Amino acid sequence: MYLDERGYLVLKTIVNNPSITGKEVEQSLDLSRKQVSYTMDKINQYLADNGLPKIERLRTGKFVIPVPVLEQYQTEDIGIKDSTYVYSDKERGALIFLILLCAREELSIYHFTSKLDISKNTFLIDVKKLEERLAPYGLGIHYSRQDGYHLAGSEFCKREAMIPIVRQILNMPNGQEAILEISQVDPELMEQVRGQISEIENKLKIRFTDERLRELPYILCLVLIRIKKGRILEDLPESFQHIAGTKEYSVMVEFAKEHDVAWQTEKIFFAAQIQISNYHRFQSDNLRSEVEIMEAARQVIDNFEKIICVNIKERDILLEALFQHVKPAFYRVKYHYHIEQSIVDMVLPRYSSLHAMVKRSMKPLEELAGSEFPDEELVYITALFGAWLQREGILDIENQKKRAVIVCANGVSVSNFLFFTLRELFPEIEFLTCLSMRDFTEYKEEFELVFTMVRLETDKLQFLVKPFLDEASKHKFREKVLSEINGIMPHEVDVTEIVRAVEQHAVIEDRDALVREINRVLNPVNVQGTAERTAEMKEQPMLADVLTKETVQISEEPMEWEDAVRTASAPLLAQGDIEQRYVERMVQIIREDKPYIMIADGVIIAHAGVEDGAGRICISLLKLPERIDINGYLNADIVIVLGTPDATNHLGVLFQLNEILEDPSALKKLKQAKQPEEILTIVQKEKEKSLC
Incomplete structure (x- = not known):
């Protein structure tokens, strides 16, 4: 089902005002009690259809809104401080670790149960799970009546475990407050370290990612606290020793001096924290x-x-x-x-x-x-x-489309991946750029939408997005975004379910064709286009599909390299898979650029660009009786020609080809083959192995 305008308005009112009562909803939207009750039934049915929990209504008139619903539909900057957040077992484990790390006295069970508001049994279970998590770091949690609970292991291992746990806590609701409360970091020290990090950026001419900029002050402050308590690094792994003398080390020596840290191991450790940091630029x-x-x-x-x-x-x-x-x-x-x-x-x-x-x-x-x-x-x-x-394959965006920016707190790889994922998911939106949080505050171009990993102070319409979405999440996120933009919540028809129903009562000869036709009839053009692009990406051909009896040749006579490339290309030309200009471009590249195109001993793969005249993904193989000279810089007895009009869809073919060529036994059989059928048998075995 879909949610009409009234349902959409009631849902947005509730999730953006979690403390609102049913009576206040009636008054603010000028609805009767019966209308609100009927609308809530429709909202809950809509949520259930989309795999989300229902909104409960208490006798007091207030609503109980599940966290997944808030995450999916809340758009205003509503904090969680006014509500009670229940930590997961892994989150409690992170807080237990931090309490142990920052202990100033002997710790009993009471310290943990009172701080985390949990039972004794829950604490003991959480400790056991935490020990499993700490085992790869070489750490354990010990208890004695005399010393209470404490972390057992080297100081380096404790700090190694501390870094990802600090990151986890910061991603929890009120995580910053939790770290400050447990560690009792002096606010003045925190401000001093933040200022020094800004100076470090300037001196090193770097700009940390927002995520790293948020966590680094806490990491450095916690390390400084441990140093002042006498928890000094006695030694470091050998791989750290080269750090002394780097520019990061020189800068962090100044940082250490300002905090009266004289130990060489600590200065090196500080420098390592800068070297492992992600940068925007x-x-x-x-x-x-x-x-x-x-x-x-x-x-x-x-x-x-x-x-x-x-x-x-x-x-x-x-x-x-x-x-x-x-x-x-x-x-x-x-x-x-x-x-x-x-x-x-x-x-x-x-x-x-x-x-x-x-x-x-x-x-x-x-x-x-x-x-x-x-x-x-x-x-x-x-x-x-x-x-x-x-x-490589993205079309130009039309000017009338809504303009959006992406704010990503992670590094360049995640930013790029998110940018192109969203461009593919929303062809009706023009995505301008990917920004850090700091860059966002300085961005001057005109835009209407913001896709962000964290809530921002902006009057633009913003959408919270995770950097990596599975197919189900993409579908829900697309619905949510389009509903916000268009003011109504559509519900796309699940074509897969329709086809399954048809299969129970009829024989389907071409399932893929039926799916495409139903998509064309029922879904909007832009959704259909996205679905087809996704399907095309998944339908990559296999090596056995494109290397056939017609495209495998075994020559009994040696020949010049140009003739070998042209001979290998002949079947693809005859089938119309490539144009003559593709062949000429391959020869030109080998003659002028001398690229290293040997992919195995005596095996070369010739190809041109995706725009040089290949109509589809195709491949041919020419086996020669002996090695020939390839333009004076390579020698080969197998020449493979690859054609592809796309930058990625041939990767499956290449992957399987590499699997064969990296197997010494398969490569030997390939070179000993006397008939094309022998080569195709090797390829077919690789296909069967891939399908297993």
Whole structure:
């Protein structure tokens, strides 16, 4: 069902005024008691249809509004201070850790139960769960009658665990107040540290992300408190030792001096907190370490281009964006900092093939860091590359569309991913730029809408958005935004459910065609377009679909490299998959640019750009009897030609091709094949493995 104008108005009135009574709703909207009661029934039915809990009405006339409903529909800056917030077990665990970290006396169970307003049993269960969370850090929670509850483990491990927990608490309702109350940080110290962080930004010519700017003062203040209590770092991991002498170290030596901190280990630890910080932007002074990271990032882009067979436009801009993310990520990997609140589960289902390609591109940075980039870090780089590739196919926005900005407190990778995700989700809105909270206050361009991760003080219509949305969340969020803009809450028909119902009473010959036709009839054009684009992205062909008996050739005679490229291209030309200009462009690229196109020993893959005359995703393979010279810089006995009109939809094909070529046994069989059928058998086995 959909919600009519009256229902929409009543719902907005209630969620934006949680303490309002039914009588006050009647008076403010000039409705009768019966009308309000009837409308509430419709609202609750609407909420239930959208998977949300109902709004309850008490005998006192007040409403009990579930938190998910507030998050979904509340648009005014309503705080939670006037209501009672119940912490989750993980949130209570974070607060228990902070109490232990900041203990000034022996801690008994009473300290925790009274502070958190929980029972003894709840506390004991929470402690057990917290111990499981702290185990990877090498920490435990011990209790004795003499010493009470306390954290057991090295000082470095305690600080390592402290950083993500501080971040978690700050994201909780009234989190800042909780940290200040538990830690008893001197307000003057907090203000001093905030001022010093601003000076650090100026000296290093950087600008921290809003999220890091919010959490860094608390982290530094908590460290200073521990130092004053005598909790000094006795040693640091070997990977930290090179920090002395960096520009971050020089700046933090001054910071330490102002707080009478003389220990070298502490100065290094302070500098590390700056190095691992995410930035919105910074200006490099080309110090040796930054030059090395920049060069490694450049090599990553080179590798990525070779693997995905696409020449990225505006490489310098992408390199700068990658460098801004990679620099702090590099140090987090180098120092083995744990990363929590991972977005792996949100990105990999949609970008698994792209993620695999990015992973294979990362060797230069991993060699420099001396460690592999875990998926928890790598997925943000995947998001950055994914956003950049999406940028290739986005149409120009019409002037009459509403103009919007995005305010993102996270780093550049998340910002880019969110920017392009929203552009795809809302083709009827023109998204101008992605801003930090500080940049937002200085932004001068005209706009009507704000998509933000945190509530802002603005008179513009704003929408709270999470950086990564699954498909169900996208559907609900789209409904919410369009309802706000248009003043009525639409309810789109679930085409999948209709098709399921049809299947029970009829035989469907082409299910995809039926889905598209029902979409065309029932849903608005812009929704249909978005659905079809999403479907197209999911319908990537497999290698076995495009490498066929007609496109595999085995030659008994060697030939010159240009003839080899043209011979390999011939089946694709005959099928109309590519134009002659695509072939000429491939030859020109190899002749003039000499790109490194060898993807396995003796295997090269030739391709041109997405705008050079490829009609669809296609691939052909030519096997030669011996290795031939490729323009004087490579030698190959297998020539593969790839055509693609799109920057991303061929990634599944390349992923499967790489799986074959990286298997020594499969590659050997490929080179020993005497007939095209033998090669196709290898490809078919890879397809079956992918489907398992």
